[in-house]
Amino acid sequence: MSKKPVRVAVTGAAGQIGYALLFRIASGEMLGKDQPVILQLLELPIEKALEALRGVMMELEDCAFPLLAGMEAHSDPMTAFKDTDYALLVGARPRGPGMERADLLAANAQIFTAQGKALNAVASRDVKVLVVGNPANTNAYIAMKSAPDLKPGNFTAMLRLDHNRAASQIAAKTGKPVSAIKKLAVWGNHSPTMYADYRFATIDGASVKDTINDQAWNKDVFLPTVGKRGAAIIAARGVSSAASAANAAIDHMRDWALGTHGEWVTMGVPSNGEYGIPKDVMFGFPVTCENGEYKIVEGLPIDEFSQACIDKTLAELIGERDAVQDLL
Ligand SMILES: NC(=O)C1=CN([C@@H]2O[C@H](COP(=O)(O)OP(=O)(O)OC[C@H]3O[C@@H](n4cnc5c(N)ncnc54)[C@H](O)[C@@H]3O)[C@@H](O)[C@H]2O)C=CC1
Numbered sequence: 001m002s003k004k005p006v007r008v009a010v011t012g013a014a015g016q017i018g019y020a021l022l023f024r025i026a027s028g029e030m031l032g033k034d035q036p037v038i039l040q041l042l043e044l045p046i047e048k049a050l051e052a053l054r055g056v057m058m059e060l061e062d063c064a065f066p067l068l069a070g071m072e073a074h075s076d077p078m079t080a081f082k083d084t085d086y087a088l089l090v091g092a093r094p095r096g097p098g099m100e101r102a103d104l105l106a107a108n109a110q111i112f113t114a115q116g117k118a119l120n121a122v123a124s125r126d127v128k129v130l131v132v133g134n135p136a137n138t139n140a141y142i143a144m145k146s147a148p149d150l151k152p153g154n155f156t157a158m159l160r161l162d163h164n165r166a167a168s169q170i171a172a173k174t175g176k177p178v179s180a181i182k183k184l185a186v187w188g189n190h191s192p193t194m195y196a197d198y199r200f201a202t203i204d205g206a207s208v209k210d211t212i213n214d215q216a217w218n219k220d221v222f223l224p225t226v227g228k229r230g231a232a233i234i235a236a237r238g239v240s241s242a243a244s245a246a247n248a249a250i251d252h253m254r255d256w257a258l259g260t261h262g263e264w265v266t267m268g269v270p271s272n273g274e275y276g277i278p279k280d281v282m283f284g285f286p287v288t289c290e291n292g293e294y295k296i297v298e299g300l301p302i303d304e305f306s307q308a309c310i311d312k313t314l315a316e317l318i319g320e321r322d323a324v325q326d327l328l
């Protein structure tokens with residue numbers, strides 16, 4: 001018997017990540033090749049954005065995806081999030097000329113407060129929310145705090161692109177395939193302060209740290225390369241990463257929904273005090289997923305270098321949290 005369709009809301013649906021994301025969701029790459037989906041697409045209530053969205057929906061229609069059970073365009077989160085089972089919050093206010101970081105945080109606080117409230121009011125009580133729009137961790141924190149009737153654990157931020165970037169750099173360095181890499185972790189904020197940590201990672205069963213055996217490469221090449229990859233892509237392409245970001249969003253949601261079979265992945269999730277991270281800070285942690293739930297990998301030893309990296313990315317997140325506190 002065919003499965004009942006699930007509702008997937010995507011914001012910023014007419015943007016560049018949306019264009020790389022929606023077709024893959026509709027083809028079953030996110031929730032499985034047997035799971036019909038209804039897309040509930042949100043764009044800004046402006047003619048240009050809604051017209052662009054109309055075009056994307058025509059293209060989705062023209063793919064004749066067997067799993068696409070329905071499609072709706074919205075300009076109000078209160079209708080876009082109605083009964084939604086999954087919400088991918090991609091649309092955000094980009095930094096404009098002359099805009100300070102505080103202005104960016106304030107503009108996004110407004111968007112994610114409204115979207116958090118709408119999810120709180122109308123989404124499925126088990127909705128799985130992934131925030132992609134930057135600053136992703138703090139936007140996810142804001143949405144979570146604006147949705148007091150939903151469990152904090154329903155809200156996550158995307159660190160998976162950083163995780164995938166780290167895996168590819170390690171594969172290139174060691175000459176092994178990415179698929180052979182296990183137990184990689186990225187701690188903290190989706191920003192250049194994130195700490196990609198391969199101390200526990202294995203490649204074909206061997207320790208990545210021992211195989212590479214080069215702390216200078218870790219500190220001076222690997223961490224800056226992964227941390228500044230977003231900027232390097234903007235410099236090369238003129239616009240920010242889109243297909244790789246959409247791919248990471250698919251990976252994140254698929255693993256959360258369908259499980260990781262014991263493998264570690266990285267998700268930005270609200271802390272419950274693990275590793276000394278204050279409660280509710282939306283922090284990148286290694287997790288495993290099973291039965292639609294994620295679980296933080298606990299009890300890993302943190303050495304002095306790693307603690308300093310974690311402290312730095314945490315300090316940045318606390319600064320962002322404090323900057324938006326009065327807006328919540
Ligand atoms: N977490 C991560 O790893 C990554 C995050 N990003 C972030 O993802 C976001 C989207 O990137 P792109 O698709 O390239 O941007 P884009 O500018 O191409 O598209 C964004 C879309 O969102 C819409 N939008 C803006 N505010 C909205 C709102 N309040 N409600 C609904 N729609 C809204 C815009 O009209 C636009 O169509 C950006 O904030 C970007 O920085 C990008 C790459 C990686």
Ligand SMILES: O=C([O-])CC(=O)C(=O)O
Nearest residue numbers: 134161229230231240241
């Ligand atoms: O850096 C940016 O603006 C886009 C982004 O988040 C990334 O590519 O990691």
